Amino acid sequence: xxxxxxxxxxxxxxxxxxxxxxxxxxxxxxxxxxxxxxxxxxxxxxxxxxxxxxxxxxxxxxxxxxxxxxxxxxxxxxxxxxxxxxxxxxxxxxxxxxxxxxxxxxxxxxxxxxxxxxxxxxxxxxxxxxxxxxxxxxxxxxxxxxxxxxxxxxxxxxxxxxxxxxxxxxxxxxxxxxxxxxxxxxxxxxxxxxxxxxxxxxxxxxxxxxxxxxxxxxxxxxxxxxxxxxxxxxxxxxxxxxxxxxxxxxxxxxxxxxxxxxxxxxxxxxxxxxxxxxxxxxxxxxxxxxxxxxxxxxxxxxxxxxxxxxxxxxxxxxxxxxxxxxxxxxxxxxxxxxxxxxxxxxxxxxxxxxxxxxxxxxxxxxxxxxxxxxxxxxxxxxxxxxxxxxxxxxxxxxxxxxxxxxxxxxxxxxxxxxxxxxxxxxxxxxxxxxxxxxxxxxxxxxxxxxxxxxxxxxxxxxxxxxxxxxxxxxxxxxxxxxxxxxxxxxxxx
Numbered sequence: 001x002x003x004x005x006x007x008x009x010x011x012x013x014x015x016x017x018x019x020x021x022x023x024x025x026x027x028x029x030x031x032x033x034x035x036x037x038x039x040x041x042x043x044x045x046x047x048x049x050x051x052x053x054x055x056x057x058x059x060x061x062x063x064x065x066x067x068x069x070x071x072x073x074x075x076x077x078x079x080x081x082x083x084x085x086x087x088x089x090x091x092x093x094x095x096x097x098x099x100x101x102x103x104x105x106x107x108x109x110x111x112x113x114x115x116x117x118x119x120x121x122x123x124x125x126x127x128x129x130x131x132x133x134x135x136x137x138x139x140x141x142x143x144x145x146x147x148x149x150x151x152x153x154x155x156x157x158x159x160x161x162x163x164x165x166x167x168x169x170x171x172x173x174x175x176x177x178x179x180x181x182x183x184x185x186x187x188x189x190x191x192x193x194x195x196x197x198x199x200x201x202x203x204x205x206x207x208x209x210x211x212x213x214x215x216x217x218x219x220x221x222x223x224x225x226x227x228x229x230x231x232x233x234x235x236x237x238x239x240x241x242x243x244x245x246x247x248x249x250x251x252x253x254x255x256x257x258x259x260x261x262x263x264x265x266x267x268x269x270x271x272x273x274x275x276x277x278x279x280x281x282x283x284x285x286x287x288x289x290x291x292x293x294x295x296x297x298x299x300x301x302x303x304x305x306x307x308x309x310x311x312x313x314x315x316x317x318x319x320x321x322x323x324x325x326x327x328x329x330x331x332x333x334x335x336x337x338x339x340x341x342x343x344x345x346x347x348x349x350x351x352x353x354x355x356x357x358x359x360x361x362x363x364x365x366x367x368x369x370x371x372x373x374x375x376x377x378x379x380x381x382x383x384x385x386x387x388x389x390x391x392x393x394x395x396x397x398x399x400x401x402x403x404x405x406x407x408x409x410x411x412x413x414x415x416x417x418x419x420x421x422x423x424x425x426x427x428x429x430x431x432x433x434x435x436x437x438x439x440x441x442x443x444x445x446x447x448x449x450x451x452x453x454x455x456x457x458x459x460x461x462x463x464x465x466x467x468x469x470x471x472x473x474x475x476x477x478x479x480x481x482x483x484x485x486x487x488x489x490x491x492x493x
Contacts, residue, residue: 101144103432118142139398139410149407152181156418158189166310168196174418176267182420184444185389186269188262192250195315196257199308200277202245205266208365209238210440214258217316220246220334225327228334229320235339239362252315261391265364265444279307332361348376349488356446363446372437375491378429380453386443390419395437402426454482
């Protein structure tokens, strides 16, 4: 180190002489001497700074940042006293903007006049607009200033889906045909009048369901010939593995029948491309059918000439039992009474997690049922290897999806909407209304994976967090307190 300092001194003397020589030729020797003195003083100051920095760098760690009794290094020892805002070392970017990005208007506000204006950006519309759509999508009309880049649409209202109307009910679907980003999952919203039947059928993919209203009786068998009958109520689930034949029938416990949402772990799934009993038999010669069932052809004189799909019938008996089966019944029930599971109360709402550890039959789809109170939010998080298919049951909220490479987009959701977040993309769900927000997060996997931003930072060395975010000691202390996952956090203080 001394050798380096001597070299710096020699270089400084040379610099002083070089600066003094021109001065002597143009003015008096005294002026030249003064110029040299200034140069040497400047160089000496620089050398002193380098020496001080070098000594500080080589000082004993115990002397520069001695831990306190708790084993942590004090803020003053780090040079970041409590309450003092710091910047990351060698910062090359300015601090993030504090521009407000709250919801610009409430969709249920009286006489709302949505305009594409946020702060000083945008301008009023001067042509006719689809105001109801603008009202439901304020963050598309006037995006937060933090939105950036291009991102696919991640919202689809079932209200925009073509509805297949049948005698006894209806069905409408969402898949990649209407929301291309949803490559791994698709959904169906179905309604059955009391007694109506979704006919005996099966799919190439598994089926998961959540009852929104009413009650349903389901029947099924597996490949071993074991049968099953289940009864599900609002908030309950069923799961049928791929290829397993089953039926759905609304009971009359609710005189209006039942409504539910079906979810499939295949984004290209179509409800109109399933295997139906009546469709199949109408395309088999009757003599073959008669031979198979060892009857006469006339026994099938009333066989439907095409698929029934959904049709009216007599409501099933309450607590109906399956026919006797020499193979026995399915060992693991294909229904799950999620409505009877006590919700976990968290800071800003409730959660219920259901996966194959609690519903063993559901090996391909897992879920979190979430409620978020007004002013609260589903915390900032991501799912490492799982896409998220979201269904909004009630309330209103907004989601900002971070796709990496400075790309983010915000979407607004209401009851009946479907959302989708690709695996590993950071996001949150904020309640933007005055009522409880209630939704389902579904994943094409038997186990839920969830990484919390708060928990990650709380369990990372605090000095590393501080130098990334440029926060003061008080804020750092707050961040390091979130060592357990909250899932839903309350309003900020």
